[in-house]
Amino acid sequence: MRWEDQSETVTLPAAAVFLKTLEPADEQRLSGLENELPRVVVTSDCLRSMREHLDTSCDELGGLLLGRAYRHAGPAETHVIVAECSVASRVFDSTGVSLRMETEVWDRARPLLDAGALVVGWYHSHPNLGAFFSETDRTTQRSFFRNPFSVGIVIDPVREEMRAFVGPESAIVPEENLVVVACG
Amino acid sequence: MTDVKFIIRTADQTRKAEVEMQRSSIGADIVQAAVDNWALPSDTDYALVNVTTGRSLVPTEMLDENFVQAGDVLEVQPVLVAGHA
Numbered sequence: 187m188r189w190e191d192q193s194e195t196v197t198l199p200a201a202a203v204f205l206k207t208l209e210p211a212d213e214q215r216l217s218g219l220e221n222e223l224p225r226v227v228v229t230s231d232c233l234r235s236m237r238e239h240l241d242t243s244c245d246e247l248g249g250l251l252l253g254r255a256y257r258h259a260g261p262a263e264t265h266v267i268v269a270e271c272s273v274a275s276r277v278f279d280s281t282g283v284s285l286r287m288e289t290e291v292w293d294r295a296r297p298l299l300d301a302g303a304l305v306v307g308w309y310h311s312h313p314n315l316g317a318f319f320s321e322t323d324r325t326t327q328r329s330f331f332r333n334p335f336s337v338g339i340v341i342d343p344v345r346e347e348m349r350a351f352v353g354p355e356s357a358i359v360p361e362e363n364l365v366v367v368a369c370g
Numbered sequence: 371m372t373d374v375k376f377i378i379r380t381a382d383q384t385r386k387a388e389v390e391m392q393r394s395s396i397g398a399d400i401v402q403a404a405v406d407n408w409a410l411p412s413d414t415d416y417a418l419v420n421v422t423t424g425r426s427l428v429p430t431e432m433l434d435e436n437f438v439q440a441g442d443v444l445e446v447q448p449v450l451v452a453g454h455a
Contacts, residue, residue, distance in 0.1 A: 287449065305381070
């Protein structure tokens with residue numbers, strides 16, 4: 187067998203281009219952040235589709251997040267990660283405390299990846315358990331969402347909590363850096 | 371047995387390799403090569419899909435011409451797990 191790796195570093199566009207497309211209030215909110223941690227932007231349509239999906243069961247549900255990632259220049263370069271749409275896992279096995287999403291979700295995500303769009307991460311629910319990353323969640327993030335701009339979003343639809351974790355080490359995204367924007 | 375050269379990538383499309391394998395190889399051999407070369411978890415279930423044709427390859431199935439042609443793109447897709455157990 188011959189194996190020649192052709193993986194390329196993903197080249198991300200500058201965030202300034204994206205920020206200019208936002209409503210002024212959203213642009214100011216994101217531009218006004220003073221920390222140098224990743225910014226996670228969820229479009230209102232993406233949040234709505236996640237919530238509509240996760241509200242359908244008291245057991246854990248989840249799926250993939252598609253969108254774009256940008257370089258955000260500052261004293262320390264960071265990322266702006268934009269979740270534009272979600273792809274719900276339809277073939278899964280779950281309980282109130284566990285979730286196994288079969289591979290069909292990847293097949294349904296692939297046609298939605300137009301030029302520049304990426305699988306930016308994944309999402310799942312913790313019904314009435316709180317929005318946190320378990321050790322299993324961290325392992326999944328480290329194994330399959332290991333770009334510095336990969337995001338994992340956990341939503342507790344009962345307690346109305348949402349948290350985001352970024353990169354292979356599942357760094358928690360500060361609340362002020364997790365922004366829902368009006369654009370579709 | 372002849373060889374076949376194809377492209378393999380991860381499901382998130384951030385890793386890619388050109389691979390040449392014998393047609394007598396089976397799906398499990400390809401998944402194992404991806405696990406080894408990309409340091410993917412070995413305790414995860416994966417599916418192997420030829421995205422050029424849309425066909426899936428079961429682990430015991432050989433890389434015959436019905437499944438893969440030269441230049442086809444194959445994708446290694448992990449089952450994703452979450453939870454507290």
